[in-house]
Amino acid sequence: MTKCYHSCLSGKSFFIRNILKIFGPFFFAGILFIVSSCEEDPVRIGRKLLPGDDFVSIFSTDTVTVRSFTTYNPAVESGNPVVSYLGQIHDPYFGTIDAGFVTQIRLGAAWIPGDYVIDSIKLYLELLTVTGAVDKPQYLSFKEIDRQIYNDSLYYSNQDVGLTGFGVTDIPLPRLKPDSVNYVELDIPLDFGEYITRDTSMLFHHTTKPDFRSYFKGLLFEITSPEEPVFVSMSVEAPGVYDTYQNYFVMFMHDAGGNKKQFYLILDAFSRNAAFNLFRHDHSAADPDKMIMHINDGYADTLAYVQIMNGLNTRLMIPGLSDIKNDPEMKNVSVNKARLILPVHYDKKTYKPSTIPSRIFLNYFTKSGRKYMVPDYSPLNPGFYDGTPDTTNNVYNINISTWLQKYLNDSSDSLSTDFELFLLPTSANNVILKANDSHTPVQFEITYTRF
Numbered sequence: 200m201t202k203c204y205h206s207c208l209s210g211k212s213f214f215i216r217n218i219l220k221i222f223g224p225f226f227f228a229g230i231l232f233i234v235s236s237c238e239e240d241p242v243r244i245g246r247k248l249l250p251g252d253d254f255v256s257i258f259s260t261d262t263v264t265v266r267s268f269t270t271y272n273p274a275v276e277s278g279n280p281v282v283s284y285l286g287q288i289h290d291p292y293f294g295t296i297d298a299g300f301v302t303q304i305r306l307g308a309a310w311i312p313g314d315y316v317i318d319s320i321k322l323y324l325e326l327l328t329v330t331g332a333v334d335k336p337q338y339l340s341f342k343e344i345d346r347q348i349y350n351d352s353l354y355y356s357n358q359d360v361g362l363t364g365f366g367v368t369d370i371p372l373p374r375l376k377p378d379s380v381n382y383v384e385l386d387i388p389l390d391f392g393e394y395i396t397r398d399t400s401m402l403f404h405h406t407t408k409p410d411f412r413s414y415f416k417g418l419l420f421e422i423t424s425p426e427e428p429v430f431v432s433m434s435v436e437a438p439g440v441y442d443t444y445q446n447y448f449v450m451f452m453h454d455a456g457g458n459k460k461q462f463y464l465i466l467d468a469f470s471r472n473a474a475f476n477l478f479r480h481d482h483s484a485a486d487p488d489k490m491i492m493h494i495n496d497g498y499a500d501t502l503a504y505v506q507i508m509n510g511l512n513t514r515l516m517i518p519g520l521s522d523i524k525n526d527p528e529m530k531n532v533s534v535n536k537a538r539l540i541l542p543v544h545y546d547k548k549t550y551k552p553s554t555i556p557s558r559i560f561l562n563y564f565t566k567s568g569r570k571y572m573v574p575d576y577s578p579l580n581p582g583f584y585d586g587t588p589d590t591t592n593n594v595y596n597i598n599i600s601t602w603l604q605k606y607l608n609d610s611s612d613s614l615s616t617d618f619e620l621f622l623l624p625t626s627a628n629n630v631i632l633k634a635n636d637s638h639t640p641v642q643f644e645i646t647y648t649r650f
Contacts, residue, residue, distance in 0.1 A: 263519040265539070265641040267503040267634035270619070271494050275509035277476040278354040281436050282625050284476060284508065285339075285420060286331065287428035291549055292491060293506050293629055294484035299421040301344060301360055302435045302474035304448070306411055307463025310402035315452040315460060317396075320387040322370075324433060325380065325445035328627075332427030333375045339385065341418040342366030348417055354475035356509045360419050367391050372422070375429065382445075392450045395464070404470075417473070437471040444468060476624065478508045501637040502544055505559065505620050506629045513620040513632060515539070517643055520616040524607050528649065536646040537603040541595040541620070542633040543588065552590040556626045559586050559595050562619040563602055566612070570619060575601040595632075603645065 284298035345361040348354070367388055375381050396402070401414035422429065438444055446466040453459050466472065482491055493500050494511065503513040523529055541559070545551050558581070562570040575598055576584040585596045606614050622630070633639050 263517060263523075263643045263645065265643050266499050266516045266518075267632070267641055268497055268499060268514045268516070269491060269494050269504045269511055270514045271480070271482070271511050273357040273478075273480065273509075274355045276353060277356040277358075277478070277509060277624075278352070278474070279350060279436075279471070280474060280476045280624065282327065282432050282434050283420075283474065284430065284432050284478075284624075286337075286422040286430040287424060288331065288430040289428070289484065290629060291486040292489045292631065293504065293510065294480065294482040294490075296430075296508055296510065297479040297481075298430070298508065299419060299477045300435070300474060301348065301354075301358075301417055301419050301477065302466055303348060303412055303417040303472035304415070304464045304466055305468035305470060305472055306402060306404060307447070307465055309404070310396075310399050310462070311460075312399070313454050315396075315454055317389050317392040317450055317452050319451045320389060320392050321449045321451070322383075322385040322387050323445070323447055323449070324383040324385070326375065326383060326431045326433050327380055328432045329375045329377050329379065329381055329429065330431075331377075331429035332424070333377050333429060335424065335426040335429070337372040337375070337429045338368070338423045338425075339370040339372055339420070340366060340368035340423060341420045342368075343415070344417045344419055346416060347413050348473040348475070350471065350473045352473070356476060356478040358475060358477060360477070362419065365394060366418075369423075372429075375431070381431075387448065391448075395450075419477075435466045435472060435474045437469050438467060476508075478510070480506070480508075480510050482511070499635040501633065501635055503620075503632045503634040504629070505622055505632065507556075507622050507626045508624050510629075513634070515618040515620065515641065517616045517618070520603075520606065523645075529607065529647075531650040532607060533648045533650065534600045534604045534607070534645065535648055536644070537598070537600040538585075538644050539595075539597040539599065540642040540644065541597065542637070542639040542641065543593050543595065544631040544633050545593070546631075550629075550631055552588070552593070554628050555588050555590075555630050556622055556628055557587060558623075559597070559630065560621050560623065561586070561597055561599065562621065564615045564617040564619070566615045573597075573599050573602045573618075574605065575599050 280300070283300035283302070285300070287295055287297050289295050343363045343365045345363045367390070370385055370387065372385070373383060375383075395415060398414065401409075401411055404410045404412070422431070433446060435446060444465050444467045448464040450462040450464075451459070452462065482494060485491065491504055491511070504511045505513050539561070543555060560576065561573050563573050564570050573584070576586070583598060585598050588595055606616070620632075632641070634641055
């Protein structure tokens with residue numbers, strides 16, 4: 200009996216093991232199905248407890264059309280410049296730029312009374328950049344202006360400058376080194392010193408009464424090129440705390456006893472001189488086959504142009520944004536991302552990835568016609584705005600999500616949907632952009648969350 204019991208038991212165990220082996224997976228799947236059927240969709244948990252508007256949807260679009268036009272305004276504010284320019288530059292597309300600047304000069308110290316003989320006069324200049332025909336003759340000139348200028352007054356790049364008739368012209372420049380800083384020492388005729396010292400009682404500075412700046416009001420500096428031009432930059436901005444001035448005249452003199460004296464007239468003084476830049480743009484001087492045909496006429500060409508030194512700008516118009524703003528479904532929207540993608544045009548000769556500007560800038564317009572830098576740009580965090588070239592994809596990317604949120608929330612309806620691309624005067628090169636009906640036009644991308 201015992202043997203039979205063990206034999207029957209082992210047979211039953213064998214049968215159960217095989218049943219479980221065959222149907223076990225179905226059994227456990229059924230258990231899991233029953234358990235899962237008791238659970239609510241995680242996405243739906245709490246929906247009966249929360250109002251519907253607590254849920255968000257994320258949307259994006261890149262279908263907003265951007266129109267581009269080339270514009271030019273010769274009267275651009277140019278006072279108190281960081282960098283000033285001299286000479287002429289030619290571009291096959293943009294034509295020529297003639298540049299000069301006006302500045303006061305400041306006394307290094309008050310005049311010490313006495314009888315002095317001027318032995319020589321030197322002008323020292325620090326040229327920050329030099330391009331052009333450095334192997335050709337170049338001449339510097341400076342002429343006295345007839346009106347006093349002020350740091351807190353507005354001056355423009357096409358400003359008319361009155362002159363007294365006194366000046367020094369045709370000062371030969373030495374052979375300059377291209378693409379590097381040049382420290383220049385020039386011999387100045389003694390007539391200049393004798394003119395400055397014709398009334399030594401005015402050789403002082405004062406804050407409340409007429410002083411040297413009203414007596415000798417300043418100078419217009421220019422470079423002339425009888426053959427091919429050169430183009431240079433320098434700074435008349437006040438030097439830093441630990442720097443010294445680099446651009447100044449020195450009059451070397453001696454008195455009756457043979458004692459030597461030096462008297463300084465400074466362009467980049469610590470007490471900043473009033474100054475402004477002058478630019479004259481001649482777009483008709485471009486190469487005939489590359490000349491820009493549409494400026495200020497509203498024509499939506501396939502190329503748009505942005506020029507250095509207060510030259511051409513590109514006007515961008517995005518009228519579709521007003522439809523987005525007026526859409527009732529856009530009332531409770533948070534902008535996650537908004538950016539302009541600006542394709543760059545290369546001709547593989549003058550314009551190529553190695554020559555395009557390191558950053559392009561964007562103004563926005565109000566409906567009253569005033570313009571401001573988009574709020575996305577901050578010198579402390581320029582990376583958020585971007586505006587730098589992507590040379591892999593041959594585009595500039597400009598982020599304007601802060602501006603777009605401001606526009607959507609603007610209940611006063613004071614903001615337009617027009618923008619202006621521009622370059623800082625200190626930019627080294629122009630840029631040409633693809634636009635409108637080109638194969639790769641400007642794009643505007645938006646990603647937003649609707650609450």
